[in-house]
Amino acid sequence: MQLTNDIIRNRLTEKFGERISEWAEPDGILTFTAPREDNLKILGFLFDDDNLKFRFLTDLTGIHYPDRKDEELGVVYHMHNLVDNIRLRMKVFSPVAKPDIYTATGLFSSANWMERETYDFYGVNFVGHPNLKRILNVDEMDYFPLRKEFPLEDQSRVDKDDDMFGR
Amino acid sequence: MSDHHNIRLPEGSIEKMTTTINLGPTHPATHGVFQNIMEMDGERIVKTEPTVGYIHRAFEKIAERRPYYQITPLTDRLNYCSAPINNMGWHLTFEKLLGVKTPKRVDYLRVIIMELARISDHLICNSIVGVDSGAFTGFLYVMQYRELIYEIYEEVCGSRLTTNIGRVGGFERNFNETAFRKIHKFLDEYPSVLKEFEKLFNRNRIFMDRTRGTGGISAERALNYGFTGPNLRATGVDYDVRVHTPYSSYEDFDFTIAVGTSGDNYDRFMVRNHEMWQSLSIIRQALQKVEAFKGAESEVFHADVPEYYLPEKQDVYNKMEALIWHFKIVMGETEIPKGEVYMSVEGGNGEVGYYLVSDGGRTPYRLHFRRPCFIYYQAYPEIVQGSMLSDAIITLSSLNLIAGEMDA
Numbered sequence: 001m002q003l004t005n006d007i008i009r010n011r012l013t014e015k016f017g018e019r020i021s022e023w024a025e026p027d028g029i030l031t032f033t034a035p036r037e038d039n040l041k042i043l044g045f046l047f048d049d050d051n052l053k054f055r056f057l058t059d060l061t062g063i064h065y066p067d068r069k070d071e072e073l074g075v076v077y078h079m080h081n082l083v084d085n086i087r088l089r090m091k092v093f094s095p096v097a098k099p100d101i102y103t104a105t106g107l108f109s110s111a112n113w114m115e116r117e118t119y120d121f122y123g124v125n126f127v128g129h130p131n132l133k134r135i136l137n138v139d140e141m142d143y144f145p146l147r148k149e150f151p152l153e154d155q156s157r158v159d160k161d162d163d164m165f166g167r
Numbered sequence: 168m169s170d171h172h173n174i175r176l177p178e179g180s181i182e183k184m185t186t187t188i189n190l191g192p193t194h195p196a197t198h199g200v201f202q203n204i205m206e207m208d209g210e211r212i213v214k215t216e217p218t219v220g221y222i223h224r225a226f227e228k229i230a231e232r233r234p235y236y237q238i239t240p241l242t243d244r245l246n247y248c249s250a251p252i253n254n255m256g257w258h259l260t261f262e263k264l265l266g267v268k269t270p271k272r273v274d275y276l277r278v279i280i281m282e283l284a285r286i287s288d289h290l291i292c293n294s295i296v297g298v299d300s301g302a303f304t305g306f307l308y309v310m311q312y313r314e315l316i317y318e319i320y321e322e323v324c325g326s327r328l329t330t331n332i333g334r335v336g337g338f339e340r341n342f343n344e345t346a347f348r349k350i351h352k353f354l355d356e357y358p359s360v361l362k363e364f365e366k367l368f369n370r371n372r373i374f375m376d377r378t379r380g381t382g383g384i385s386a387e388r389a390l391n392y393g394f395t396g397p398n399l400r401a402t403g404v405d406y407d408v409r410v411h412t413p414y415s416s417y418e419d420f421d422f423t424i425a426v427g428t429s430g431d432n433y434d435r436f437m438v439r440n441h442e443m444w445q446s447l448s449i450i451r452q453a454l455q456k457v458e459a460f461k462g463a464e465s466e467v468f469h470a471d472v473p474e475y476y477l478p479e480k481q482d483v484y485n486k487m488e489a490l491i492w493h494f495k496i497v498m499g500e501t502e503i504p505k506g507e508v509y510m511s512v513e514g515g516n517g518e519v520g521y522y523l524v525s526d527g528g529r530t531p532y533r534l535h536f537r538r539p540c541f542i543y544y545q546a547y548p549e550i551v552q553g554s555m556l557s558d559a560i561i562t563l564s565s566l567n568l569i570a571g572e573m574d575a
Contacts, residue, residue: 027263027508056390059509059520061535076522078509078537082390082404085411089509110393113545121227136220136574145228152232 003051003084005030011052015045022091029078031089039075039092040102046079046088047107054079054088057104060114062122064096064147072096073122077104094124096147103129121146185213192221196560198295199570203547203559210555215548219541223574230534234499235261236335236477238534243329245538246572249288249515250330251280251320256512259414260521261335264508269470272460273337274416275453276468279350280323280332281415281512282446282453286357287316288515289397289439289446292567296436297368299561300377305367312360315353322346336476337469347454354451361447365440375433382550382562383431392546395539396517398566401438402430408513415512419456420449432558432565474501499529516540516567540566541573 008030012020020042022033034042046054059078066072071093079088094101103126104111115126116135123144126132134141143150185206192202200221206214226241233241242253255277262269269277290313294306317327322345324332333339368374384394386402399406407424409417425441427434460467469476473492482489495501505527511520517539524533543566550566551559 026506027510029509031507057393058511058518059522059535059537061522063524063533076535078520078522082406082411087509108393109388109391110542110545113541117541136223145225150228152228 003081003086005086008052008086008088011049012042012045016042029087029089031091033091033093036092036094036101039077039090040104040107042090043077043079043104043107052081053083054081056080056082057108057110057114058087060104060111060118062118062124062146064122066096066148068093070095073099073124075101075118075124096123099124100127101125102127103132105129120144123147184208190556192218196299196563198564199568200574201563201568201570205556205559207556210557212551212554212556212559215551215559217544217547219544220574222570226575227534227536230531232530234497234529235503235531236496238531239333240329240331242536243331244571245536245575246288246515246519246540246569247328248291248569249284250328251284251332252288252512252514253519254330254332255281255415256510256514256519256521258333258335259512260508260510260523263510264504264506264523264525265335265472265475266504267336267470267472267475269337269415270464270467271416272457272464272467273469275419275456276338276342277333277415278417278420278453279450279457280320282450283316283319283350283353285513285515286443286446287313288567289443292515292564293368293436293439294364295564296378296432296561297374299564300374302367302371302374305364309360309364312353312357315349315356319346319349319353322349334469334477336472337467339477340479341466341468350450350454354447354454358447361440361443368436369440377558377561378432378436378565380429381432381554381558382435382565383429384546384550385430388546388549389430389543392549393542394517394546395543396514396567397435397438397442398430398517398543400425401427401434403428408511408518412511414510420452422449432561435565435567503527503529511537514539516569516572517543536575538572538575540568541575544568544573 019035019038020032024031046052058080061076063074063076073096074091074093077090092101101124103115113135115129118124119132120134120137121144185208188205188207190203190205191197192200202218204216205212230238230241239254239257242257243250245253290309294309297305320330321327323342324330384402386404389399389402403426405424405426422445425438427438477496478489478493483493503525505525507524509522511518520537522535523531526532551562
């Protein structure tokens with residue numbers, strides 16, 4: 001039987017009920033939001049279930065919504081079922097004050113560096129990660145640069161002496 | 168008393184039986200800015216710790232304040248061996264967000280450019296594997312055909328390495344006579360060169376001894392590590408984005424996917440060689456399809472979406488419509504829908520993905536690049552553990568690691 005978004009949705013609602021919310025299909029990929037304490041349970045269920053078989057972690061990244069009260073920092077997982085060729089997107093949100101989310105490194109070795117990258121740029125603390133330190137930025141950095149409170153330099157500023165750079 | 172008495176060695180460094188060496192970050196054998204701190208027992212690697220991020224340029228942050236049409240040059244600088252694939256991937260992502268449908272001729276022209284880029288990417292990778300195992304001839308010999316590919320890019324978009332090729336909806340200009348002539352020239356001359364290149368390596372005793380059984384990884388581990396592209400296919404998994412989720416009309420083409428068995432350096436080499444033959448065949452088919460268009464259709468090189476497609480400069484000066492649209496696009500007055508999109512293309516070394524979140528503004532709210540080699544490079548310590556240092560060098564180039572893509 002061909003796996004469809006509806007089947008996946010039913011399976012997940014059957015298992016986790018109301019805890020999974022914000023169902024959507026913005027670009028044909030089934031998207032939902034999971035509570036942060038359940039992220040590993042859901043990933044594990046998706047991995048182990050004989051029908052779902054989401055055993056390939058395509059992508060893991062962060063996103064920052066400063067206006068979402070108490071769930072400012074998000075982690076977005078893109079999963080892929082290579083047998084039925086269907087994708088899935090799971091989001092987990094955590095407050096910026098205490099951004100603790102369980103690590104997926106136990107399930108996917110590929111999550112290791114992707115979580116380090118997410119930590120590096122958003123400061124998401126992946127609980128249980130074997131080596132959670134900065135990866136692309138310098139170790140001495142004391143802020144998380146992809147958060148929205150750090151705007152890039154205003155390109156129209158005039159107080160800088162750029163004579164040497166031909167601007 | 169000399170000053171030497173004051174030297175304090177770290178605890179345990181005398182008793183330790185292994186040697187720590189620093190490979191890179193600018194070692195000529197690493198072909199890019201990679202650092203590996205290796206723990207060596209004689210010539211064997213006990214443990215290695217890669218450091219990445221030396222050429223990190225914060226593209227994801229820069230993209231958050233750039234208008235959509237200015238993001239293409241950022242994607243050039245990811246995998247600079249096959250920049251056009253990244254460019255096309257970005258256009259396709261933005262088109263998916265906008266819901267723009269491109270005409271068939273545009274799709275086929277894109278396929279030609281993407282497959283040329285794939286050939287040039289694999290060509291570099293395979294010939295570098297040759298260089299690292301001591302055969303420089305192949306590398307020097309095939310360079311002139313990469314040059315020919317770059318000349319084709321030059322005819323189409325004006326630049327060679329960081330191409331910035333195409334626009335949302337199509338190309339900035341139609342392919343000219345010279346471009347088609349050069350593509351034909353490439354198709355005529357390259358097969359015999361590739362054949363000779365294969366003759367130089369495929370059954371070469373020294374090359375086989377150096378590459379077979381080194382740098383291998385099982386299919387299961389490769390999937391768990393998020394491998395994609397030729398490196399995954401060399402382990403025996405036939406996953407190819409072009410077939411699984413066809414984009415840019417790849418479903419119209421007839422080609423096979425090469426798979427290996429052991430996922431070692433030799434298999435990766437062979438898979439890439441086979442893919443080059445397949446790319447040649449795809450280009451031939453695409454060219455036939457392009458040349459079959461008649462009349463007005465044979466002049467189409469972009470979709471009819473004036474609200475997103477930057478008009479030609481000459482028209483901006485001479486036509487009112489074009490001037491208005493140009494002004495609107497540049498000043499960010501066009502409607503960008505809200506939404507989120509994940510789009511992936513088969514890049515030179517795996518699935519290049521773009522995760523784009525738009526809040527309706529003139530710049531992306533969030534843009535994330537899934538860079539295949541960033542993801543599979545983390546398997547490197549596991550792959551090279553217990554192997555010789557010289558094999559680790561071949562593995563490094565055979566994995567087709569591109570520093571620009573890894574560090575984004």
